[in-house]
Amino acid sequence: MTTFDHAPETKAGFAGDDAQQVFDALMRAFEDYKAENDARLKAIETGKGDVLAEEKLARIDAALDHQQRRLDELALKAARPQLAAERPQPAADQREHKSAFEAYVRTGEAASLRRLETKALSAGSAPDGGYLVPTELEHTISSRLAAISPIRSLSTVREISGGVYKKPFVTAGPATGWVGEGDARPQTNAPSLDALSFPAMELYAMPAATATLLDDSAVNIDDWLAGEIDQAFAEQEGIAFVSGDGVSKPKGFLAVPTAANSAWSWGKLGTISTGAAGAFAATAPGDVLIDVIYALRPGYRQNASFVMNRRTQAAIRKFKDSSGAYLWQPPVTAGGRASLAGFPLADAEDMPDIAANSLSIAFGDFRRGYLIVDRQGVRVLRDPYSSKPYVLFYTTKRVGGGVQDFDAIKLVKFAAS
Incomplete structure (x- = not known):
């Protein structure tokens, strides 16, 4: 029986999540999904299709999406670069620009930025201005x-x-072909x-x-x-x-x-x-x-x-190949992507x-x-x-x-x- 919480997830809820735990929960949800869908298909073949089975499968499918979204959030948080202090120190002019820009954002003082952009002969200003x-x-x-x-x-x-x-x-390539060592080389047309x-x-x-x-x-x-x-x-x-x-x-x-x-x-x-x-x-x-x-x-x-x-993915999750294997597969690792027929799948x-x-x-x-x-x-x-x-x-x-x-x-x- 599936034990996943289907309550809406808040951003605050991701703070204590461990990516590996969420990945494990996703894999358990997929195993439940396969077992329930296999049972549903077998019941349909014997003429015993059940509305409750369809509803249960839909709940597990929602749990799969829920865990995938949590995993995506964690992967995205890890992928976003931070403005870390260990980066190499910028050159003096870059430090000056950074300091002048921060003064502009905090207080509106723009004289330093105007001077720097004039000095750099900055071009291509947006129609509405800005720095x-x-x-x-x-x-x-x-x-x-x-x-x-x-x-x-x-x-x-x-x-x-x-x-x-x-x-x-x-749009039209040059003429090409094979020639022998002693054959004449015909002139080719320009592309x-x-x-x-x-x-x-x-x-x-x-x-x-x-x-x-x-x-x-x-x-x-x-x-x-x-x-x-x-x-x-x-x-x-x-x-x-x-x-x-x-x-x-x-x-x-x-x-x-x-x-x-x-x-x-x-x-x-x-x-x-x-x-x-x-x-x-x-x-x-x-x-x-x-x-x-x-x-x-x-x-x-x-x-x-x-x-x-994701809604199209939900329809595809039920599909199997000729050997009975599901075409949709969850990520292999916590930071990976789901795959479809062996190819990466982007949401x-x-x-x-x-x-x-x-x-x-x-x-x-x-x-x-x-x-x-x-x-x-x-x-x-x-x-x-x-x-x-x-x-x-x-x-x-x-x-x-x-x-x-x-x-x-x-x-x-x-x-x-």
């Missing part, structure tokens, strides 16, 4: 975003100094090139602080600001990287035109249908997962991952739920398939007037994204054909 955060804080924000954002952690990330990154690609553009769009967050917090010298301002904005940035990025329309935001991979994989062409993502509208096929429902795996070319497949939300809550014609599962080598561009510089504008007695910090960064290799990602479409 560049110290380099160490910018790197910390980027590292935390990589730990939080599932698509960012899977994709290629490029840092740029301009507003647009252009990536050339070959035809085109370019994909990835503009960096402005993303903002506006954390608030009290005067008491800013006056407290024990509060690490860099750590506070990074902690306030990383989750806000990650949530907005996550939505954009999955389904953004490319207007004032990155273009998500689900916003790219699609075509049945048998009719795939460059500029589109190939889809494999489940065979049923808004559902998996009634018989052999897991076959579509195998189909999408082998729809990907071998060169991409070796580094591929599944991407879906992306911004992926759509299963519905008619939905693209609820993605599979591919996102490192080669999706590109994220970060423009250098995170800016902060202090606003003590708009929401008195609170001080707002209008924080902006520029980020773009889009598909860079349309052959590296495949989608599962919940449709009859």
Whole structure:
């Protein structure tokens, strides 16, 4: 019998959790899940299906998700870099920038920051102004975003100094062939090139602080600001990287035109249908997962991952392969990821739920398939007037994204054909 507590978990509850204990609880929940599902399937085969068995399985499934979320929280907390004292001391100009930035955040005194940015001939100011955060804080924000954002952690990330990154690609390659040692070498045609553009769009967050917090010298301002904005940035990025329309935001991979994989062409993502509208096929429902795996070319497949939300995972947990083994498997270690058919599985809550014609599962080598561009510089504008007695910090960064290799990602479409 399952003994897991299904009460909602609070952040405070994670403080005393040990990752190994939570991992052990997850493994016990999965063993209970397999035993209960096997019993349910056997009862259905003998015509003795029971509603209570379905409800019990749903409770165990909820317990599995509960333990997985706890484990993810602990792994995320461990992955987030701290502004630790043991880091090498920055150069004198960086220390001066850090000191001037802290004075600006705490008191609003901006003369030192203005002098430093003028001295550095700083360009690319945001339309609403603000000042560049110290380099160490910018790197910390980027590292935390990589730990939080599932698509960012899977994709290629490029840092740029301009507003647009252009990536050339070959539309028609040069002629090639084999020749013998003494054969004439025919002249080959030059390759035809085109370019994909990835503009960096402005993303903002506006954390608030009290005067008491800013006056407290024990509060690490860099750590506070990074902690306030990383989750806000990650949530907005996550939505954009999955389904953004490319207007004032990155273009998500689900916003790219699609075509049945048998009719795939460059500029589109190939889809494999489940065979049923808004559902998996009634018989052999897991076959579509195998189909999408082998729809990907071998060169991409070796580094591929599944991407879906937890509700889609819950439907897939019941699937078995021909030998009776479950396709979904929990993480092998406390800090690892669950796997599906032997491939890593990334939780992306911004992926759509299963519905008619939905693209609820993605599979591919996102490192080669999706590109994220970060423009250098995170800016902060202090606003003590708009929401008195609170001080707002209008924080902006520029980020773009889009598909860079349309052959590296495949989608599962919940449709009859």
